Amino acid sequence: MRMFVAVVPPDDVIEHLDEFLDVRRDAAGFRWAAAEQFHVTVAFLADVPDRHLDDLVTRLARAAARRTAFATAIAGGGAFPNAARARVVWAGLDLADDGRTELSRMATGARAAANRAGVPVDGQRFRAHVTVARLGRPQEVSSWVRLLDSYRGPTWTGDQVALGATYLGDCPRGRPRYEPVEEFPL
Secondary structure (H helix, E strand, C coil): CCEEEEEEECCCHHCCCCCCCCCHHCCCCEECCCCHCCCCEEEEEEECHHHHHHHHHHHHHCCCCCCCCCEEEEEEEEECCCCCHEEEEEEEEEEHHHHHHHHHHHHHHHHHHHHHCCCCCCCCCCCCCCEEEEEEEECCHHHHHHHHHCEEECCCCECCCEEEEEEECCCCCCCCHHEEEEECCC
């Protein structure tokens, strides 16, 4: 099963970002993420065998319990791999030094928990972001990055991480469907 570990913003923060993006979505042919898909992935787990799930849940709970809550806001934006040849457009996080440290350590802890549970971790180095759109082919998106740079959402507290399952192609336009499995307080 495809899974991920993420910090999920509260509903009012998600709604704020969704409203900001909503009036602009028709202007580009991107595959825009639905509001219920907004999250900050700290670990991506492409293949979690059922036999490892209980151990993974136990280890993630321990990893989360070692972290403390932090204040943040969704603010700014960027593109992967870069604005000139983007495949992903994202919104960033505004974090103080302590928040950046906690979130980075949570990502490291989640990845270590998965590895110890026998679950391989996918992905490159951790970079805190919320994916807002995917592009079918690389495109120049500097104007979208500038637009996101003007965005700042409400401040919120990251006080838990969630383990979620991903079901590819289950939603309209081939979007993935995310289903929460467990939540772990920091």
